[in-house]
Amino acid sequence: MTDIKLSVKGLYKIFGDRPNYAMQHVLNGMSKQILLDEHDHVLGLKNINIDVPAKRLHVIMGLSGSGKSTLIRHINRLIEPTSGKVIIDGENVMEMTQDKLREFRRHKISMVFQKFGLLPHRTVVQNVAYGLMIQGIREGEASERSQKWIDQVGLTGFEKHYPAQLSGGMQQRVGLARALATDTEILLMDEAFSSLDPLIRTNMQDILLDLQKELNKTIIFITHDLDEALRIGDEISILRDGEVIQKGDPQDIILKPADAYIADFIKDINLSRVLKIGSIMEKTTSALGPKLAFNTSVEEALQIMNLTDNGVAAVVDAKGKTIGKVSIELAITAIVHPDRKNNGARYK
């Protein structure tokens, strides 16, 4: 595996008056429900283990109450765990002193919030500069450095506006610019786009993906929306009732849902758009038809194959070498019965 930037190890969080006492019960295998009914403690997170390689976008997906917002707040220690570690660059965040933690938050990690968390009395440029001002950088330099990020997220011309004068989507762009302005290696995004309209959400996802191509940050992205998770995630962890029930890349999750709960989610997904032909192809080194990249979506491939005489296409890797073939038939089978096809190859 590539080098791990951030890793969560054996993380437990129990809410209640006596979490350490409740912890013993949990370790002895007591269920979440019994812990709540008989001991009045809520098991928020149970034995979370996640490794995130550097420069990847890791999505944590779960419905409300699954513990995803609790989990992300452990990574910069806005919430103290009951037990467990968060290791970033070899250092356990949970053991940092208050001073160290503050330095860590100022320089190493930044965060985007669902409800934006902007300062209403500061203008856009002052909000974007907030992290820099906290670091102790003087106003002039901070504004100058912020301007670059305001331009990047497309808010040029709105520098002197107050947050209340902006739409939700624009406010979240301010939130994103503020998080990027401190040049931290890690970015936490807590349902950052969930409160936005669908169109604006897609637009923000594009902005994030474009920026990520240049910036290569390690991003933890929380969402309750599987479409969003599949669209932007390099890796996805699915959280339910405070436990990770499946980890994998988007293709893995669609093709091999770990249980009925996840399969149920996938039912509503537009598979033709999410599935890549590299995941459904038949492996071969020579094939007829137009050459399509392995990461072409099935939808696009169908459109192209439909124009050919025999309805087939060759799948090529990043270097243009043929690695497999697909046909209209194969593509349709994959979309209609995602769990029944593909005994063959996998390429990503």
Place this chain on the structure above:
Amino acid sequence: MLEFFEEFPEMSRGDLRDFKKAIDSAFRSFSRTNGEAIESFFDPILWFLIWLEKLLLATPWPIIILVVAGLCYLGARSWKLSLGSILIFVLIGYLGMWEDTMSTIALISVATLLCISIGIPLGIWMARSDRVQWLVTPVLDVMQTIPIFVYLLPVLMLLGIGKVPGLIAVCVYAMPPIVRLTNLGIRLVDKDILEAADAFGADKKQRLFGVQIPLALPNIFAGINQTIMMALAMVVIASMIGVRGLGIPVLQAIQNQYLALGLMNGLAIVALAIIFDRVLQNYGKRLQQHREGRKND
């Protein structure tokens, strides 16, 4: 047995008398030994009050009126209000209440400054600690509800008649709103915004001055406003213990049934209150302009 239900089992008269006497003499000896020290503790405030009063009285009246109108404009950005304040001050002077009004303004200014400089830090402390809030809240309740003469008595025994006891009487009554509203304002600050400040590594000072106080300002301003209004309401009481100002003619009017004198001076107090209130409210509103949605499009 029946007697027990009909008569309340009172403390015996002699015991009660001794009990009261003990308290009285204890306080009397306390004030005899410490009175001077306490008096000199308040000296700087007294000097400041006297200095301000002399300054206001010594300054030629046109300059005062110009300064007042200027301050009104700076605070409220309203020509109407400035013009109104000029009119009111001219009328006050013409009706022979100029000197008393200057004395009252001096007292109110010093009292308000004192209340703010004690009240806001106390309110911040209360907002930070539930324990402090638990301790201070009942004290504030007492300050606002106890009959004024009850706390005036020990103050008079300690410090005698004069400006300082008057100032204390005003402050005891006028301080609670600023403390309460500072506390409330800080506690009401949006938790999401504070969390964002934490996530970016803000320390306690940066949280307080960068987030909590700016976001609590509307409430703090309401507190300052209330404090000034209550201080003005205390002007007559303060006059009873020897503070010069608009309260003295009002007292004379009560004693001698001079209706016109009472009305004129009373209305002068009301006019001051209205000017203070409108200027501060407009200033507070201007500070909060960023809350008013989209003004540019």
